[in-house]
Amino acid sequence: QGKFTLLRDTRTDGSFLVHHFLSFYLRAGCKVCFVALLQSFSHYNIVAQKLGVSLAAAKERGQLVFLEGLKSCLDLLFGEQEQPGQPSPLQFLSTSDLRALFDFVRVSLTPADRGSWKGPVLLVDDLSVLLSLGAAPVAVLDFIHYCRVSVCCQLEGNVVVLVHSNEDSEDEENELVVSSLCHHSDLILWAEGLPTGFCKDVHGQIKIIKRLSLRQAAEQDLVQVYQYKIQDRNVTFFARGLSAAVL
Amino acid sequence: LVFTEEDKYGLYSNLLFKYFLAEGIVCGHDLFVASAKEHPDNILKELPAPLLDDTYGKELGDEAAAVKSDDFQDSMKIAWRYQNLPKMEASPTTYTKFGHYYDVSKKMSPELCQSVKWHSFYLHEELSFESKTKAWNMNSGYARLLQSIQRIISQEGFDGSDPQKKQRNVLRIGIQSLGSILWGDDVCCSDPPEDPHSLTKFLYVLRGLLRKSLSACIITVPAHLIQNKAIMERVTNLSDMVVGLESFIGSERETNPLYKDYHGLVHVHQIPRLNSLICDVSDTKDLAFRLKRKLFTIERLHLPPDLSDTVSRASKQDLAGSAKLLSSGCGAMAMGEKHLDF
Numbered sequence: 001q002g003k004f005t006l007l008r009d010t011r012t013d014g015s016f017l018v019h020h021f022l023s024f025y026l027r028a029g030c031k032v033c034f035v036a037l038l039q040s041f042s043h044y045n046i047v048a049q050k051l052g053v054s055l056a057a058a059k060e061r062g063q064l065v066f067l068e069g070l071k072s073c074l075d076l077l078f079g080e081q082e083q084p085g086q087p088s089p090l091q092f093l094s095t096s097d098l099r100a101l102f103d104f105v106r107v108s109l110t111p112a113d114r115g116s117w118k119g120p121v122l123l124v125d126d127l128s129v130l131l132s133l134g135a136a137p138v139a140v141l142d143f144i145h146y147c148r149v150s151v152c153c154q155l156e157g158n159v160v161v162l163v164h165s166n167e168d169s170e171d172e173e174n175e176l177v178v179s180s181l182c183h184h185s186d187l188i189l190w191a192e193g194l195p196t197g198f199c200k201d202v203h204g205q206i207k208i209i210k211r212l213s214l215r216q217a218a219e220q221d222l223v224q225v226y227q228y229k230i231q232d233r234n235v236t237f238f239a240r241g242l243s244a245a246v247l
Numbered sequence: 248l249v250f251t252e253e254d255k256y257g258l259y260s261n262l263l264f265k266y267f268l269a270e271g272i273v274c275g276h277d278l279f280v281a282s283a284k285e286h287p288d289n290i291l292k293e294l295p296a297p298l299l300d301d302t303y304g305k306e307l308g309d310e311a312a313a314v315k316s317d318d319f320q321d322s323m324k325i326a327w328r329y330q331n332l333p334k335m336e337a338s339p340t341t342y343t344k345f346g347h348y349y350d351v352s353k354k355m356s357p358e359l360c361q362s363v364k365w366h367s368f369y370l371h372e373e374l375s376f377e378s379k380t381k382a383w384n385m386n387s388g389y390a391r392l393l394q395s396i397q398r399i400i401s402q403e404g405f406d407g408s409d410p411q412k413k414q415r416n417v418l419r420i421g422i423q424s425l426g427s428i429l430w431g432d433d434v435c436c437s438d439p440p441e442d443p444h445s446l447t448k449f450l451y452v453l454r455g456l457l458r459k460s461l462s463a464c465i466i467t468v469p470a471h472l473i474q475n476k477a478i479m480e481r482v483t484n485l486s487d488m489v490v491g492l493e494s495f496i497g498s499e500r501e502t503n504p505l506y507k508d509y510h511g512l513v514h515v516h517q518i519p520r521l522n523s524l525i526c527d528v529s530d531t532k533d534l535a536f537r538l539k540r541k542l543f544t545i546e547r548l549h550l551p552p553d554l555s556d557t558v559s560r561a562s563k564q565d566l567a568g569s570a571k572l573l574s575s576g577c578g579a580m581a582m583g584e585k586h587l588d589f
Contacts, residue, residue, distance in 0.1 A: 013520055038485075040458040043521055070455035077452060078397050095384075132447035132481040134384065164484060171477035 011193030031117035037069035120157035281368035418462035
């Protein structure tokens, strides 16, 4: 409870982790607010069905609040004049202000009734897009901070956020956001492409960093490294060098 | 959303762009062509003519048959370990019937061009941008283009908004040289640009429009001119497929004998991963293209066998060194470090 998990990918696509956490939390019975900025609802729905969860059904019974960024931005830009009382959560496209997005998150996760769902979860895919759309890095960090305070501390829920990063990236704003988030995360899942290049049987390596040093001063962070291969319906993890193709 | 990084002089990316549009016409899709550089009417007049299946298929069939009969029965004596590997398939076989082939030396006939409905957007002929809502915060040229695309999508029913339309068609959108100075965006000439988010916002909204409708889009961008690499990284994240064309014209690779059969390299930076956990990754990542008189082909880059006297794989400097060697006779002193000294 109350944990902030950072999903990070370098030289590869870490979105399989997002799909995993989405179906994981839905199956666990948590109330999920999913801010999906990069892909459409049907994309996540199709993958989730392969993983055994129906997003449409979850949405209908109120367990899942889905913000489809692409659709909302079209409504914002091409739609009719919006109602004055309800600013679009994607306001930052025009005003660079992420407050409306935060309000959306807060309202959707605050339990109206004493709710039948277990703890609230905020899932964001992906945060780097906010920078592309005009938000300043400080605004993005503030947004995450506000989300942490309200979701992790006040509501005792979890927050899972995906960011992209690159070692020799020239995108300084992005690197700033990513390093800052790394410092404040309880758990970091870092998916990297293999440094030796592309391989058919091993799609990448994942570093799991448990930030024990965050909670207790004398503790060291625990780092585990595995390699993985993504298949149609699941992902197999194995110790380094022990891929099924090699054994 | 197919994002193409243009080669330096734009020759080959233009060709790829025209192929995309020509394929649309042959498949009966509607077209939307946008440009700030060339008038779309002119672009459409220059599309390559489709090759009729029987003539090309026969040519390719002949070639393939010749290759196969030659060395099919040869068993390898020295390199027997390699016997079981599949033969190097450089060009597509006749069995893959995906798409059509085009003859670059001929133009597409006007009747064929007229057989589909097409819309054009030439930036300099468009009225200036007016917005109904105050939400737009990007370059006015891009905003105008987005408005135009959205209008066509909803009017022609590509987003499924018209239930009466029984036959649903696909809209192919081609946008040429986005990001160049002609669109009013200075991302290609200054670093930092005046509005670094215009291009990325445009791509995001375009992505939304594409996801909502039955359309596919190809964009070519003069990426070599964009100074700010951060923007290129963000743009890659926002696109489904990113392909870069690097032509050898005017670069030192033109004279490199490794590349003598080809006109350039194809870099596939990203492939789409839609509706699935995995993506379809091909076996090889080294692709090169060449423009023959009639055909533009993309093939696997395979190095010709090294038949020179030097032991090592020659790079440009080594080749100059070995040429000196050969001309002065084999007994001369080895000048390059890579040669084996006895």
